[in-house]
Amino acid sequence: MPAKVLVHICCGPCAVYPVKVLRERGHEVMGLFFNPNIHPLKEYLHRLDSARRAAQVLGVRIIGSDRDYDPQMFLRLTAFREEHRCFLCHQLRLERTRTMARQAGFDYFTTTLLYSRRQKHDMIRSVGESLTGKKTAFLYHDFRQGWVQGREEAAEMGLYRQSYCGCIYSEFERFRGELDRL
Ligand code: SF4
Numbered sequence: 001m002p003a004k005v006l007v008h009i010c011c012g013p014c015a016v017y018p019v020k021v022l023r024e025r026g027h028e029v030m031g032l033f034f035n036p037n038i039h040p041l042k043e044y045l046h047r048l049d050s051a052r053r054a055a056q057v058l059g060v061r062i063i064g065s066d067r068d069y070d071p072q073m074f075l076r077l078t079a080f081r082e083e084h085r086c087f088l089c090h091q092l093r094l095e096r097t098r099t100m101a102r103q104a105g106f107d108y109f110t111t112t113l114l115y116s117r118r119q120k121h122d123m124i125r126s127v128g129e130s131l132t133g134k135k136t137a138f139l140y141h142d143f144r145q146g147w148v149q150g151r152e153e154a155a156e157m158g159l160y161r162q163s164y165c166g167c168i169y170s171e172f173e174r175f176r177g178e179l180d181r182l
Contacts, residue, residue, distance in 0.1 A: 002028045005139060006101035008093055008111035009033050009062065010166070012050030012159040017150030018112045018143045019058050030106075031055055031062040034096045036074045037089045039168040044069055050160040057157050064100070074167065085169060086120055090127045098131045098138070108139035115143035115150060118165070 005022055009015045009031040022029045033051045038044040055062045077092060078085040094111060101109035109131075113124045121144065128138035143150075154161065164174035 002026045003107040004028045004105065005030070005108045005110060006063075006097060006104070006106040007031050008097040008109070008113070009051045009055070010035055010093075010112050010116075011047045011162060012052075012054035012157075013151065013154035013161050014112040014115045015051060015054045015060075016058065016153045016157070016159075017146035018110070018115050018141070019054075019060055021141065021143065021146065022110075022139075027108075029060055031060050032064050032097050032100055033062055034064055034068060034093055034100075035166065036068075036070045036092070038069075038166045039071060039171060041069070041071075043162070043166075043171075046160050047162060047166075054154070054157065054159055063104070078167075082169060085167065087123060087127065089167065090120075090124050091131075094124075094127050094131055094138075098133070098136060102133065102136040106136055108137050110139040110141065112143070114141060115147070117144050117147050 005027045007018060007022065007029055015031065019029055033048055038047060052062060074089065074092065077088050081088065097109045097111065111124065111128065113119050114121065125140055128140060132138040164170045
């Protein structure tokens with residue numbers, strides 16, 4: 001019997017390779033787009049749209065509410081603890097994924113964050129493993145092996161590719177050089 005896996009999806013391009021691998025392994029896959037860290041709203045909508053388009057092409061259903069975007073949740077969690085924000089960000093998203101997976105009777109939960117070469121891979125793995133449970137376990141896989149393949153396929157699908165990690169802090173770090181050109 002195939003295992004049921006709920007995959008936290010951070011964006012469309014990151015979903016392509018992990019979803020393919022999980023299905024090739026015979027798993028029954030569903031996606032969850034839960035990313036209150038993304039700033040601003042327009043960026044959130046671009047990534048949500050790209051995740052939906054990827055899911056449509058891959059033939060995967062995304063569960064969760066269309067309106068489940070609450071940036072205050074992320075900002076309140078990280079205020080005055082900005083140096084730990086990535087750990088808190090991963091924990092927030094993976095905890096929600098684990099909870100929804102458990103409630104809906106999935107065997108495993110995992111995340112497309114494990115695909116990115118730019119993310120803190122070991123931290124994501126450790127957060128996921130700390131949330132693992134008897135009925136709903138964390139499924140670890142180093143999806144970075146498919147980095148090139150996933151990027152090429154995402155480009156062929158015409159998926160929107162973001163230029164910064166997601167939160168307001170990462171957007172500032174990515175573009176702060178523009179201040180020097182003023
Ligand atoms: S840099 Fe990325 S992982 Fe870290 S808090 Fe911001 S959005 Fe989350």
